[in-house]
Amino acid sequence: MRFVAANCLREGMQLAKPLYRGINTMLASGITLTQPYIDAIQRSGYPGAYIDDDLSQDIEVVDMISEELRMETMKGMRKIITTAQNGGKSLRTPNITAQVEHIVHELSGNRNVMVNMLDLSSFDSYTYSHSLNVAVLSVVLGIAMNFPIGDLVSLGTGALLHDIGKVFIKKEIIQKHGPLTPEEFEQVQTHSRVGYDYILSEYRLPPRNCRPILEHHERFDGSGYPMKKRGTEISLYGRVTAVADVYDALISERPYRKALPPNEGVEYVMASAGTLFDPQAVSAFTRKIAPYPAGTSVTLSNGWTALVVKNYASYCLRPKIRVYRQDGVDVEPFEISLKDDFSYLNVTICGVA
Numbered sequence: 501m502r503f504v505a506a507n508c509l510r511e512g513m514q515l516a517k518p519l520y521r522g523i524n525t526m527l528a529s530g531i532t533l534t535q536p537y538i539d540a541i542q543r544s545g546y547p548g549a550y551i552d553d554d555l556s557q558d559i560e561v562v563d564m565i566s567e568e569l570r571m572e573t574m575k576g577m578r579k580i581i582t583t584a585q586n587g588g589k590s591l592r593t594p595n596i597t598a599q600v601e602h603i604v605h606e607l608s609g610n611r612n613v614m615v616n617m618l619d620l621s622s623f624d625s626y627t628y629s630h631s632l633n634v635a636v637l638s639v640v641l642g643i644a645m646n647f648p649i650g651d652l653v654s655l656g657t658g659a660l661l662h663d664i665g666k667v668f669i670k671k672e673i674i675q676k677h678g679p680l681t682p683e684e685f686e687q688v689q690t691h692s693r694v695g696y697d698y699i700l701s702e703y704r705l706p707p708r709n710c711r712p713i714l715e716h717h718e719r720f721d722g723s724g725y726p727m728k729k730r731g732t733e734i735s736l737y738g739r740v741t742a743v744a745d746v747y748d749a750l751i752s753e754r755p756y757r758k759a760l761p762p763n764e765g766v767e768y769v770m771a772s773a774g775t776l777f778d779p780q781a782v783s784a785f786t787r788k789i790a791p792y793p794a795g796t797s798v799t800l801s802n803g804w805t806a807l808v809v810k811n812y813a814s815y816c817l818r819p820k821i822r823v824y825r826q827d828g829v830d831v832e833p834f835e836i837s838l839k840d841d842f843s844y845l846n847v848t849i850c851g852v853a
Contacts, residue, residue: 501551501561503795503797505547506549507542511533513533514552515551526544545759547751555822556822559807559822565636569602569606573660576595577660600653600657603636607636607640607643615637629752630748631660631663634663634745637748638712639659642655642656654706654737655741659741662712664695665691665694668698673687690726692713711738712740714738715729715735715738715741718734719775719776742778743785746776750764761851762790762791763852788813789816790816791817792811792819793808797852798821799849800848801850820835820837
């Protein structure tokens with residue numbers, strides 16, 4: 501399968517992975533795209549979709565977590581958010597903690613997996629999918645940083661709930677198209693503290709599990725909020741979640757801006773090491789995030805075009821590729837490992853085709 505940007509989808513293409521509207525299936529895998537389907541995908545804000553074709557039929561895109569677990573976790577988040585909106589009492593804490601334990605178990609089972617955020621972007625409900633994406637990415641970074649299992653569960657729980665405080669901010673501010681006024685931004689900044697206090701009182705989680713809720717907008721150089729902490733004054737959980745939160749936000753469609761492609765999001769995070777983000781967390785991030793996920797078409801510095809076949813941990817910019825076009829002319833596909841084939845050391849990926 502290969503990933504095709506939403507504006508490049510065409511009638512007759514076969515969908516390789518399902519797309520969801522909220523927690524319900526919008527389009528099932530295997531369907532043939534028609535123009536109404538393509539219009540629905542574009543309206544929903546998806547960056548694109550995976551399709552099956554002859555060129556990419558043997559390229560495997562590994563799910564970060566199982567579809568069943570992803571759906572159950574998003575259902576749990578919906579219940580938590582609905583409860584908060586209605587001012588009711590919380591669900592039992594073990595429900596959400598158990599789901600995070602399952603996430604940790606699945607991710608720990610393959611410590612060499614590279615994160616494909618396009619795979620995690622198959623949901624159009626930003627409120628729920630962003631929370632799940634940040635939890636998954638935070639746990640992956642924690643694994644790369646050799647966190648014990650118990651710490652991974654604590655980190656993942658706080659990361660999953662990190663934005664719960666936005667429930668208490670006016671919806672028209674959260675979903676505003678365009679820049680916020682100073683007064684509106686001041687209200688948005690309260691969500692970290694409000695969410696932290698709410699989860700502590702209603703769910704009675706250990707305070708350290710809630711640090712990502714309070715600190716995910718703190719910045720390594722002290723420029724963040726709500727307490728303008730800097731460096732190691734910010735908990736390690738908070739420093740890790742900050743990276744995950746910003747990256748997923750950058751590559752997601754928002755009311756006020758278009759999504760960035762994964763490679764540009766990675767470049768932003770890498771450039772912010774030591775200023776906005778903890779260098780240790782960024783180092784783990786660069787080892788685990790795939791700027792060019794499997795199935796992505798890329799352009800090379802020598803004028804060729806290729807599909808990414810496989811990513812290598814710790815070599816995120818040197819994947820295995822399948823060249824199918826040279827200088828604008830289609831050729832018989834052949835594969836190169838940019839990591840291992842020394843005759844192509846001077847060839848680099850320039851961007852997404």
